[in-house]
Amino acid sequence: MSVHKDKDKKGEYFFTVRVKDKKGKVRQPKRRGFKSQKEARLAEAQFLIDWENEELTEENLKFEDVANEYLDWYKKRRKESSYNKISGIINTNILPKFGNKKMENIRNRDITKFQDELIDKEYAASHIKKIHTTLSAVFNYAIKQEYVKVNPAAVVGNVDLEEEKHVNYWTLEEFKRFISVVDNPLYYTLFMTLYYSGMRKGEALALTWKDIDFEENKININKTAYNRKVTTTKTKASRRTVIMPKHTIRLLSQLKASQEHYKPDYVVFGEFHDHVSTTAIDNNFAKYVKAAGVKKIRIHDFRHSHASYLINKNAIPGIIAQRLGHSDIGTTLNIYSHLYPSTEKEAVLQMEDDFKPAKIYNFK
Numbered sequence: 066m067s068v069h070k071d072k073d074k075k076g077e078y079f080f081t082v083r084v085k086d087k088k089g090k091v092r093q094p095k096r097r098g099f100k101s102q103k104e105a106r107l108a109e110a111q112f113l114i115d116w117e118n119e120e121l122t123e124e125n126l127k128f129e130d131v132a133n134e135y136l137d138w139y140k141k142r143r144k145e146s147s148y149n150k151i152s153g154i155i156n157t158n159i160l161p162k163f164g165n166k167k168m169e170n171i172r173n174r175d176i177t178k179f180q181d182e183l184i185d186k187e188y189a190a191s192h193i194k195k196i197h198t199t200l201s202a203v204f205n206y207a208i209k210q211e212y213v214k215v216n217p218a219a220v221v222g223n224v225d226l227e228e229e230k231h232v233n234y235w236t237l238e239e240f241k242r243f244i245s246v247v248d249n250p251l252y253y254t255l256f257m258t259l260y261y262s263g264m265r266k267g268e269a270l271a272l273t274w275k276d277i278d279f280e281e282n283k284i285n286i287n288k289t290a291y292n293r294k295v296t297t298t299k300t301k302a303s304r305r306t307v308i309m310p311k312h313t314i315r316l317l318s319q320l321k322a323s324q325e326h327y328k329p330d331y332v333v334f335g336e337f338h339d340h341v342s343t344t345a346i347d348n349n350f351a352k353y354v355k356a357a358g359v360k361k362i363r364i365h366d367f368r369h370s371h372a373s374y375l376i377n378k379n380a381i382p383g384i385i386a387q388r389l390g391h392s393d394i395g396t397t398l399n400i401y402s403h404l405y406p407s408t409e410k411e412a413v414l415q416m417e418d419d420f421k422p423a424k425i426y427n428f429k
Contacts (some may be wrong), residue, residue, distance in 0.1 A: 078105040095133035129164040190226035234369035263371035275329035302392035
């Protein structure tokens with residue numbers, strides 16, 4: 066039995082209890098959303114009384130119990146950033162709807178109604194689909210643990226909504242306007258590296274000097290930083306080596322020379338083993354964007370800007386996928402296909418240029 070402060074919900078408390086069901090299987094139900102430690106302890110005591118009177122079984126198992134158990138399982142097996150996203154979706158979007166319902170009482174029509182409510186809230190199609198995928202994952206976990214036999218979310222299927230393809234990015238001219246006002250050498254080098262590599266912000270912050278091959282003009286991307294912790298890359302395909310233009314490698318070399326106590330395992334963008342804070346990056350980025358008078362984009366959109374830059378340089382999709390760390394070229398095409406300048410009309414004009422007959426027949 067234990068009561069803790071909830072890191073996912075600031076100012077709130079939760080409790081977990083360790084009990085056994087009739088079959089002797091150990092269960093660890095969790096209850097959240099208590100405003101004080103005292104409130105959580107009282108609820109914990111009441112839960113144990115209720116447990117003795119009516120033991121928790123598959124017949125009266127609540128969705129909240131399974132969802133929290135799933136999150137505990139997920140946290141042990143996934144990266145912290147992934148867990149935080151899934152936890153946020155479950156706690157914000159799913160538990161308010163299904164938390165107090167018994168698992169066996171959730172029907173297909175309940176899932177359909179839930180989807181309709183999300184659509185009415187005008188959430189982005191991609192977000193609604195992610196919510197549904199997460200809901201389905203909880204039911205799949207419940208099936209594996211033999212709590213239920215059917216996944217109603219899978220039966221209903223995901224929402225049939227077309228996602229709006231919108232990629233925000235800077236053209237080369239816009240990036241030049243932006244970078245021209247950056248007056249700090251570290252940030253100048255960071256933004257140049259992001260634009261000309263296509264790497265994620267976390268990947269750049271995790272870089273150490275031994276990851277840069279100054280002779281071959283290459284950067285080895287093999288880790289990422291999140292919440293001050295360095296972990297493995299997002300996917301296996303994200304482990305990659307990218308060739309960099311010489312002008313950016315020169316900037317990195319100058320930044321390295323400016324460090325008084327250089328060591329190969331020191332971070333590139335920061336001091337010693339600590340990278341510059343994401344808050345500092347975001348604040349300085351916003352300042353430079355305003356000074357340059359360019360449209361606002363996210364730092365993550367440097368990846369899209371890099372892809373756009375390569376597309377305009379006629380790079381084939383396979384090269385773009387490799388540089389961005391996409392495991393499937395289909396992902397690259399799905400995201401950036403609308404950025405390719407060739408239209409159907411242009412393609413037909415090229416067909417006309419390919420074949421110009423010397424003789425024009427008159428069939429009359």
